[in-house]
Amino acid sequence: MDSLPFQIIDGSVTTPAGFRAGGLHCGLKKTSRNDLGAIVCDVPAAAAAVYTLNAFQAAPLGVTRASLAEVGRLQAVIVNSGNANACTGKQGEADAYRMRSAMAEQIGVEPHYVAVASTGVIGENLKMDCVEMGIASIGDQLTAARDGAEQFSQAILTTDLVKKEACVQLRINGEIVTIAGTAKGSGMIHPNMATMLGFVTTDANIEPAVLHALLKQTTNDTFNMITVDGDTSTNDMLLAMASGCAVHEALTEQHEAWPAYQAAFKYVCTVLAKAIARDGEGATKLIEVRIKGASSDDSAKKIAKSIVGSSLVKSAVFGADANWGRVIAAVGYSGEQVRTDAVDIYLGSIPVLQESTPVKFDEDAALEYLKEDTIVFTVNLHMEEGKATAWGCDLTYDYVRINAAYRT
Numbered sequence: 001m002d003s004l005p006f007q008i009i010d011g012s013v014t015t016p017a018g019f020r021a022g023g024l025h026c027g028l029k030k031t032s033r034n035d036l037g038a039i040v041c042d043v044p045a046a047a048a049a050v051y052t053l054n055a056f057q058a059a060p061l062g063v064t065r066a067s068l069a070e071v072g073r074l075q076a077v078i079v080n081s082g083n084a085n086a087c088t089g090k091q092g093e094a095d096a097y098r099m100r101s102a103m104a105e106q107i108g109v110e111p112h113y114v115a116v117a118s119t120g121v122i123g124e125n126l127k128m129d130c131v132e133m134g135i136a137s138i139g140d141q142l143t144a145a146r147d148g149a150e151q152f153s154q155a156i157l158t159t160d161l162v163k164k165e166a167c168v169q170l171r172i173n174g175e176i177v178t179i180a181g182t183a184k185g186s187g188m189i190h191p192n193m194a195t196m197l198g199f200v201t202t203d204a205n206i207e208p209a210v211l212h213a214l215l216k217q218t219t220n221d222t223f224n225m226i227t228v229d230g231d232t233s234t235n236d237m238l239l240a241m242a243s244g245c246a247v248h249e250a251l252t253e254q255h256e257a258w259p260a261y262q263a264a265f266k267y268v269c270t271v272l273a274k275a276i277a278r279d280g281e282g283a284t285k286l287i288e289v290r291i292k293g294a295s296s297d298d299s300a301k302k303i304a305k306s307i308v309g310s311s312l313v314k315s316a317v318f319g320a321d322a323n324w325g326r327v328i329a330a331v332g333y334s335g336e337q338v339r340t341d342a343v344d345i346y347l348g349s350i351p352v353l354q355e356s357t358p359v360k361f362d363e364d365a366a367l368e369y370l371k372e373d374t375i376v377f378t379v380n381l382h383m384e385e386g387k388a389t390a391w392g393c394d395l396t397y398d399y400v401r402i403n404a405a406y407r408t
Contacts (some may be wrong), residue, residue, distance in 0.1 A: 023036060044113060290387075331381075
């Protein structure tokens, strides 16, 4: 860790200067768990977002797009769980705008300074009386203390078992700059941006256009490289806000600290992406697929996602079966160019295929390795310099149990 250009710290989305957060239960969930949360910035923050590629995008995404289109800055995001407000027609759109207006009034800003996000069951109208009463009370919950971030992180969860957080710091022009993030996601996760709801806060001085370019590139290398079940949600969104409270020269790609800031930003997103994959519905193991020697990085990404998304690979990992044939099959049907006589596959450090020829390996050692909670497949294609890493999880009996009765 000493070689990293940033420091990993125990922080949250309220650690960067200028941010407060909070959450509460407003009545959307049948349980007493928090189901409404907000992050608020003391000043108009530079903001950027990326969204799901699902054609049926939930109403809140359109509202957030409209807000960002105004001036590229936000002061708040209001989020509910328990109801996706997706495929709800004109009523759903009106409700999302009502959420925006209510939150804007609560903190005293223009509506276009508020983003909206929702997650939960598709096709049901929001209980707006509950939502609006919750928003009327959320102001009292907002705090820069760690508890505010904790309450927000709990408010965005659905079938997640754990919250996902990451936080780092680095120095830019002598000033301490913080980047933090929190996310939710465990099912309906597939690499087609954004694969979940994610929120990144930073006190860096960075313009909206530069932040958007950074967010988009980082997403392609992190959140777009995970899959749980091959399903792309209607509600996925990743939102970044930069308060600019750290007093330093504005960040651009030409700034001397840009590589360090970019690395720190990517680290936060990578931690969150891997946490989502590890917390896949019913999952017991994280699967990491490393591709090297591909014809290009893009080709490597497609092959990595083909492997990590394979139901047969996922099932074999769950059953602790060293069936490397499922890995090579996923390479072959990825649609990417490969040398069929040159592929090496490693299960952890155990070689199981060399130059596309089976290698005799210790089955007992492989079994012990597959009992661990993180399983790494390395595939060397021996072509060019392309490389990529993707993450997923095993496919278990509990995944079917959870999703067989998700709505009821």
